[in-house]
Amino acid sequence: MDFEKIVSDHKCRSCIISVERYQDGGFGNIRVVAANKAHREDSERVFNHPFVPDSPYTDSLPQDKNFEDFMYRCACLGQPLHTYVHVEHMGLWVNMFLLPLESDKENIGYCLYSCDISPYADSEQQASLSAETATHVLEISIKLQGAKKDDIRQVFRDIIEDIRKICGAEHCCILYHDITNRKYINFCEAMNPQSPLQPDAIYNNEKFYDIANSFDSAIRGSSCLIIKDEHDLAWLESVDPDLYSLLLENGVKSGILFPLKHNDQILGYLWALNYNVEETVKIKETLELSTFLIASEIANYQLMKQLEILSSIDILTGCKNRNCMNNYVDDVISGKAELPEPYAVVFADLNGLKRVNDEKGHSVGDSILRTAAAILSQVFYDCDVYRAGGDEFMLIIKDGDVDETSIKSKIGQLKEKSAIDTDVNFAAGYYIANKGEDIRTAMRLADEKMYIDKKEYYAKHPELKYR
Incomplete structure (x- = not known):
């Protein structure tokens, strides 16, 4: 068969490929036995050496295991094939066609390979x-x-x-x-x-x-x-x-x-x-x-x-933000989120943060807020901590022991840990819901208790500015 004659009539990059076939269904050497002018010129430009007939295919085409399987299927199994692929390491899109050819050798199959190459994807080819x-x-x-x-x-x-x-x-x-x-x-x-x-x-x-x-x-x-x-x-x-x-x-x-x-x-x-x-x-x-x-x-x-994470996390403290808190409360009210009784709502507010901001600057105030959030997360380690706004935090205790003794103990730990830092001082209040109260009612009552604790603090320290 005149392979040179077959490929010379093709304008696009074309070559004749031979595939050695084994009796067990495998394959061995894959060679390019003939190539047209476009293929030879492309081979010389990309691989930096002149095309040599009957040379290993890797001398003039990129080595690719999946491509080898395609050549075997076409040359040895007689399957005409077309595919449009991205050659990752070369940054090229290849539109390739393989057609089986007759062979006069028992253990060698032949196919015609033609392709068109572009650096950009063609949506029409992807859809074909x-x-x-x-x-x-x-x-x-x-x-x-x-x-x-x-x-x-x-x-x-x-x-x-x-x-x-x-x-x-x-x-x-x-x-x-x-x-x-x-x-x-x-x-x-x-x-x-x-x-x-x-x-x-x-x-x-x-x-x-x-x-x-x-x-x-x-x-x-x-x-x-x-x-x-x-x-x-x-x-x-x-x-x-x-x-x-x-x-x-x-x-x-x-x-x-x-x-x-x-x-x-x-x-x-x-x-x-x-x-x-x-x-x-x-x-x-x-x-x-x-x-x-x-x-x-x-x-x-x-x-x-x-x-979603950015919309629900307070960037300064790493706690969940007010938006996340409101969404959760809305889900509880609508029935989307289950909040079995008993549960407790805790509000914690920083005493004297405004004074710190005024006297030491907002960067120091921000540091205090981060420290406060860390303390809350340590003490109430099994709860979500929400920054309700400004220097106010809210927690919902819905797992573990929800009782007066446990919650008072944790609030005591909160005040002990905050006493280590003279600029961090919590006012706290809580409410345990176990009689079918609406979560908004529980939040309001916990907030009121927190303000009572705050007033008691300033009553003991009248020299400090309120808030």
Whole structure:
């Protein structure tokens, strides 16, 4: 067959690729036996040496394990293939076509490879999916876009179950990377009830965090990591023995691992274990775009959680703020939050803070507020501490011993600890609700008792300015 003639008629980058086929279903040497002018020129520009016919494919094309699988499927199994992928380490988008060619050699397969390369993503090419794939991706997109703030985790659980079924996998999971706490969180998962797999044994492995941190190096610049048979497992053992051992010890025979990236930052990974390897190409095509959508939504979810934290935390003291307090009270009143009796409301106010601000400056006053918040959190360690406003704090005791003796003891500890710092002095009041009182009534009565305590303090120290 005149391979030079075949490729010379193509205007876009094109070459003829040969794949050595083994009897056990594996493959060996992959070579570029002929190339057209566009491919030769591109090879010389990128790889800095002239193209040589029948040379290893890595001399003129980027090395990629998933690309090798595509070439094998086309050249040896006779499958015509098309895909649109991002070559991560080169920063390029490649629209590639592979067509099988006849071979006169028993152990060698041939295919025609043509591609178009761009530094930018083409939305039309991303949308040029098979009808089945497009349907799956559209369904995932609709679920993500229709998700409400309070049911987003359930939506992700539904989606991961959909993906598990698409993959025909025993287990499917999104692992969220919690960088601050150095761990991977099982964000959502789906499991075939008949599967003998025990994924918790994988995630709870003491080395899992370090192993997961090596995922990106195992992917090696590809869009994903695909392990479909014993040949791929042998390859994985050579590049990442720890991951190989972890999977093998827990009965994993095949898997697909996709990074979830947003603005070049890895948010986590999606993986499917013991999947239907016969559908590898379709699964890869579906997950290629689905993971892009999922990563974007996780980034939005992450942002919303950060905004939620910022909207509920007092930046100065680290306590929950008045907005958070009001929301909780509203939830109790509406029945959204349960507050079983007995419970207690405690109000604590700083005596003399205005005098400190006037005489020593607001920076000293801010330091006193931070110290006061720390003392409150230490004494009432099992309660949420709210900064109700200014120098006033509120706590709700709803767990443990809610009785006069216990609360008086803690208020005594509060005043003992604050006595160590001459500028920190608490007035405090409390009310125990056990007769069906409205929480707002309990708050009002606790606040009134706190002001009685404050008046008693100034009665003993008339030389100090009020407030």
